[in-house]
Structure formats: structure tokens, C-alpha cells
Amino acid sequence: MLRFMFVGDSMTIGSAGEHTWRYRLWQHLRDSHGRPFTFVGPRETLHDPSTDEPVSYSYADPDFPRAHLAGWGEGWHHMTPLIGETVRSCRADVLLVSLGLIDLGFYTNAEQTAANVRAFVAAARSANPRIRIAVMPVLHNIRVDADETFAEQVAHFNELLAKTAADLDDPGAPLLFVPPPPAYDFHTDTYDGTHPNESGEHRIAGAFAEALHEEWGLGGPYTAAS
Template sequence: MLRFMFVGDSMTIGSAGEHTWRYRMWQHLRDTLGDGGFAVVGPRDTLYDQSAGEPLSHDYADADPDFPRHHLAGWGEGWLHMAPRVAGALARDPADVLLISLGLIDLGFYTNAEQTAANVRAFIGRARSARPHIRMVLLPVIPNIRAESDAPFAAEVARFNELLAKTVADLDTGSSPLLLASSPPSYDIHLDTYDGTHPNTSGEHKLAGAFADALGQAWGIGGPYAPLLTRPTG
């Protein structure tokens, strides 16, 4: 059985009343691997409560009792924050595959492209210290509203994505493979987010699809992500 852990920032933890792309990915894995073919693990299980300003909510949009809410994601947390936490999380909840979406919050508030890339390397090293054969799928920083209006920030995002690709190429090993997912090609911040950054329903599907397609194409895990029209829109 493959054990997956979702690692991310506000786009991954989601906020009260949302499905999250984690839910969409779980649906895909369930459909392609079967209920007994995988597990979702992680030390956290809440959504962010925007009114309280804390990750206190269990109000997921879908009340499916089978959906495992576990994750390692946090509102306002990036590579800087997750690098020191990943080894402990994996010691507590051993995973075989990390699905990682981080970087935007780092570049927006904490570190430049080079510093963020250094934190990616630290994260990978610490994850491997806990799980030497861990696999990781890393998503580049995807389109966002600040990059649309702030040219220097957009350049920093582009630079980080170049460094991320180099890091994946440099640190990929046969015993602990790394995979760079592709940014969803049709992702449109005006159609796929509710505020220019955080995914709405279609955005959730496209983020899940990016990870699903990477897993299927590179490692033969699961298969192509089902078209949006074949999945519930709610």
C-alpha cells in the first residue's frame, strides 16, 4: 500500500467550506488505485478558519466519511517552515510519496529565489533522513495575482522555478526519486481561483490533475486525471 502525504501552504490546507485539491486527488487515487491501494497520512487534519485566523476548522465541503483529511499544510507556511518539520512528520506518519506545493508564500514574504531553493534542498535532505526511500513530486509556483501585476515578483517566481527544476535534477536518485510536476497548462487565475491565488472548484481539479498526471506518466501510479466534466463540480 502506498502512503501519500500532502505538503503545502494555504492553497493546500484550504479554508472552511472548501473541498480542497487534496479531496480531488483522493478521489482520483481511490478511482485508480482502489480503496485498499493507498492511504493518506499526515500530522494535521484541519482547514484554515479565516474568521478566527487559525487552522481550527473541520468544515470540509464534502462530508464523505471516507475522505482522509490528513496533511502537512499550513496557511502562511512555506519551504522555510516545512523544512524543519518534515522529518518529524514522517517519523510520526511514515509516507512513501510526498505531494508538495510550496514556494509562493516564501517568495512573497520570507525569502528570495536562491534562499527558497536552498530551503528546498534542506527539506529534501531532512525528508530523506527520516525516510531514505521517500519519493517526492514537486509542483512549481503556479500563476498568481501578484505575479500578474508585479514584474519584479514575477521574475523572482520564474527564477525560483528554474532553480527548482535544477534542484530536482541535481538531487534525484534511484533510491529516492524526485519528480517535477508541470504547472497546469490551462490554469487561469481569473477562472480557477476565487481571489487570484487560492483555487476554486476548477482550480482544485487542475492542481490535482497536475500531480495525478505526473504520477501516472513518470511512475505508473494511477493514471490520467479524469476530465473535469466527469467529476462532480460541487
């Protein structure tokens, strides 16, 4: 059984009442993958806006493997120290990673964030030398439009992330740069300028699904389940 693990920030953990793009990808893989798989990770909850804590199980549809390693306000800065032991304990085979917005907004610049990416990859590979890692760049959001300095850091980090993926890619432990959803627009694909709504969930899931299919032969072309 192939064991996928999501590693992400608030866009990946989701909030109470949401499906999440994790759910959308599960639907897709369920219908197209053709071999047993599951999602693994030490966490299962959603973010609860009423308490500002990750304590909610109120998924719009809870009937899917909800395990993950994602957190509201967490980035490469937070996940890098955790990833080695988490890969080891959860026996993850594939990491689906969407991080960076929090780092660039609050903790590290583009170069420092890229250094954390390298440390993250090294730690994951130390736990599983054949781990596959798919990474998505930081998506365009409302702050990118409003803050020129932040926009420059996001663009620079995304360039560094693509270069890091190319530099560290290995046939035995592939590192895949996932192109951002081509039609993603924070005006219509988020509910607040950052966090995905239903269409945004499908676009993010679709971007990962297409990359997994085209590069690694996992699943098939993305078709949004009803």
C-alpha cells in the same frame, strides 16, 4: 498500503466550506489507483477565515482521509524544519509538495528558497531513504501580474526548482518536478487571484495525478469525479 502526504500552503490546506484539491486527488486515486492507499500527516483541519486559524473541519465533503501537513502562510521556510520528524512519525511514502509563494513573498529570495528545498529533501530522505517526492512550481497568481520584481523571483525560483529536481533525482528516492497545469488561469481557476476554486482544485489535482501516473505508474490519467 501507500501513504501519501501533502505538504503545502494556503492553496493546499484550503478554507472552511471547500473540497480542496486534496479531496479531488483522493477521488481520482480511489477510482484509479488499484491498490490500498491513504493520506497521512499531523493535521486535518481547514483554515477558518472567521478566526484566521486552522481550526475548521467544515469540508464540503469530509468523507475522505483528511490528514496533511499544510498551513495558511507557510512555505519551505516553515516546513523544512518539520519534515524529517513528520515523515518519520507518519511513515510517509510519497510527498506531494506545493510551496514557495509564501517564501518568495515574505521570507526568502529565489536562491535561498531553493536552498531550503535541498535541505527539505535531505531531511525527508534522512527519515525515509526511499521517500518519493513530487514538487510543483509556484503557480502564476495575481501578484505575479501586479509586481514585476516578485514575478522575476517566481520565474527564477521555478527554474531553480526544476534544476534542483533534476540534480537530486535518485532512482532509489525519486524527486519529481510536476509541470504546472497547462490551462491554469488565476482569472478563472481561483476565487481571489490566488486560491483555487472548483476548477482550480481539479487542475492542480490533475497535474499531480498525471505526473504520478506517467512517471511512477501510480493511478491513471486524471478524470475529474463528479
